[in-house]
Amino acid sequence: MKDIYKAFGQNRVLTGVSFELHEGEVHALMGENGAGKSTLMNLLTGLHKLDSGTIKINGRETYFSGPKEAEQQGIAFIHQELNIWPDMTVLENLFIGRELSSKLGFLNSKKMKALANEQFEKLGVSISLEKEAGLCSVGQQQMIEIAKALMTDAKVIIMDEPTAALTDREINKLFAVIESLKKNGVSIVYISHRMEEIFAICDRITVMRDGKTVDTKNISDTDFHEVVKKMVGRELTERYPERNPKPGRTVLEVRGATKKGLFENISFHVRTGEIVGVSGLMGAGRTEIMRAIFGLDPLDAGSILIGGKKAVIKTPSDAVQKGIGLITENRKDEGLVLDASIRENIALPNLASFSPKGWIDHKSEQQFVDLLIKRLMIKTDSPETPVGSLSGGNQQKAVIAKWIGIGPKVLILDEPTRGVDVGAKREIYQLMNELTDRGVAILMVSSELPEILGMSDRVLVIREGSLSGELSRQDATQERIMTLATGGL
Structure with a gap:
C-alpha cells in the first residue's frame, strides 16, 4: 500500500500512509487510537474506497469492491468490534454466507460440524456448536471470530486486537496457531496495543501517528521505549502513574x-x-x-x-x-x-x-x-x-x-x-x-x-x-x- 490518502468529510484520517507485508511474516501495525490503523485495513479489504494511492498484491494493482471479495481472494479480517449474530448458533455464525451443501442442495451440517470441531481443536476451544452465539462470553465470541477467519484458507489474515478478551491460555493457543500459519506462508497483520505480544510474536513493526507512517523496523532492531515514543510523539516515563492512596471510610x-x-x-x-x-x-x-x-x-x-x-x-x-x-x-x-x-x-x-x-x-x-x-x-x-x-x-x-x-x-x-x-x-x-x-x-x-x-x-x-x-x-x-x-x- 503506497501513499494512501483518505478523508471522511473534513476529517483527514490518512495522509500519505505506506505499508508493506511480506509472505509468511507477522507484521505489527501500531499507533494510538485514531492513528488510522483500522481505516488502512478497511481500505485494503474494500470496506471504504481510498481517495488516492495504490494497492498492489503480488505486484499487481488490486482494489476490492468489499470485504466479501477480499475474503474470496484470500484476505480475512478479524475485527476488534465483534461481528457476531447473537440469535444464531455458533455453527451458523462460523459458516454464515459460505454454507456447505450436498449435491442435492441441502445443508451439509455433518461436514460443517466436522470442520468446525477440527478448527476448535486446533485453538483449544470448547464451545457447543448448537449454543446461541449471544450466550457466549466475549472471549468465546472472539475465538469464534478467529476460528471463522482461519477456516477461509486465507493467505493474509488481519487481526485487530485479537487477544483483548482472551485468557492467557487462549492467547498461548492462538500464538501457536499463528506460528503454524506463518510456517505455511500465511501473512498476518497484527494490530495490538499489548506491547509484550508484539515483541513475542511479530517479525516487523510499522508505527502510525496522526494518519501518517512514522517508521517500519525489524522487531529485533527496536524496543518498548522507542515504539512508545514514535506512537505518541513523546516519552512516556512510566506505564503506570505513581499512586499515593489515602483510603477513608x-x-x-x-x-x-x-x-x-x-x-x-x-x-x-x-x-x-x-x-x-x-x-x-x-x-x-x-x-x-x-x-x-x-x-x-x-x-x-x-x-x-x-x-x-x-x-x-x-x-x-x-x-x-x-x-x-x-x-x-x-x-x-x-x-x-x-x-x-x-x-x-x-x-x-x-x-x-x-x-x-x-x-x-x-x-x-x-x-x-x-x-x-x-x-x-x-x-x-x-x-x-x-x-x-x-x-x-x-x-x-x-x-x-x-x-x-x-x-x-x-x-x-x-x-x-x-x-x-x-x-x-x-x-x-x-x-x-x-x-x-x-x-x-x-x-x-x-x-x-x-x-x-x-x-x-x-x-x-x-x-x-x-x-x-x-x-x-x-x-x-x-x-x-x-x-x-x-x-x-
Whole structure:
C-alpha cells in the first residue's frame, strides 16, 4: 500500500500512509487510537474506497469492491468490534454466507460440524456448536471470530486486537496457531496495543501517528521505549502513574452476595479514595458480580451497603441514584448508543441535572459536555459527531466521561483499557488517580495482570464464582494472583 490518502468529510484520517507485508511474516501495525490503523485495513479489504494511492498484491494493482471479495481472494479480517449474530448458533455464525451443501442442495451440517470441531481443536476451544452465539462470553465470541477467519484458507489474515478478551491460555493457543500459519506462508497483520505480544510474536513493526507512517523496523532492531515514543510523539516515563492512596471510610460493602450458578457468598468492601482490583480467569464470575452490584442482574441472596446503610438496588436507575457508575466491558453493545452523538451519550445519565423544570437547558448541557471532551482529550471535530464513528479508544473515553459526569461515589470499571493504546491508557490511569484523590471509590476488573498490579491498592481474586483471596498492594504478584485464580493456596 503506497501513499494512501483518505478523508471522511473534513476529517483527514490518512495522509500519505505506506505499508508493506511480506509472505509468511507477522507484521505489527501500531499507533494510538485514531492513528488510522483500522481505516488502512478497511481500505485494503474494500470496506471504504481510498481517495488516492495504490494497492498492489503480488505486484499487481488490486482494489476490492468489499470485504466479501477480499475474503474470496484470500484476505480475512478479524475485527476488534465483534461481528457476531447473537440469535444464531455458533455453527451458523462460523459458516454464515459460505454454507456447505450436498449435491442435492441441502445443508451439509455433518461436514460443517466436522470442520468446525477440527478448527476448535486446533485453538483449544470448547464451545457447543448448537449454543446461541449471544450466550457466549466475549472471549468465546472472539475465538469464534478467529476460528471463522482461519477456516477461509486465507493467505493474509488481519487481526485487530485479537487477544483483548482472551485468557492467557487462549492467547498461548492462538500464538501457536499463528506460528503454524506463518510456517505455511500465511501473512498476518497484527494490530495490538499489548506491547509484550508484539515483541513475542511479530517479525516487523510499522508505527502510525496522526494518519501518517512514522517508521517500519525489524522487531529485533527496536524496543518498548522507542515504539512508545514514535506512537505518541513523546516519552512516556512510566506505564503506570505513581499512586499515593489515602483510603477513608468504607463507602461500598457487599455481604454474602449470591447469584445461583454464577457466584456465591461474595463479601468485600471498598473505601473512599481506593482502587480495588478484581482479578481472576475469564468466566470466574467477575463481570457477573459487578452487574449485580449495579442492579442489572438482581441478587438471589446477600446485601449491598452504601455508606453503612443497606441499599435496595433492583435496577441500574437505583444504582445511579445511589452514586454508582458502571463502565461495562462491552462498550459497543452496552456502553454507548452508537448512532447518537457524543453529546447525547455523555449527557444521557445526567439529564436530570440539565432539566430542573422538566425541559433540557441546552446551554448548560453543552458546557458540561465540552468540559468532559476537553478533560478526557476525546479526539473529535464536534460533539455532534456520532459516537460510533470514533476510534475504539475514543469511544472508551466517551463511556468514562458519561459516568464521571454523575459525580459517582463508586465507579466500577470493567476492562477499562481494553483496545486502548498506551498513551490513552496512561491518561485513563491518571484520571483514575484524580478521581480517587477526590474521594471516589473504584472497583476495577481487569484481565491484564500488569494493570492490576500497577493500579490496585488491594486485589480481590475470584475463582469459579467464589472469592479465593485478597492481597495487599505489597503482597500482590503475578504468581500469587495466578495461584489463587487457579485454585492453589
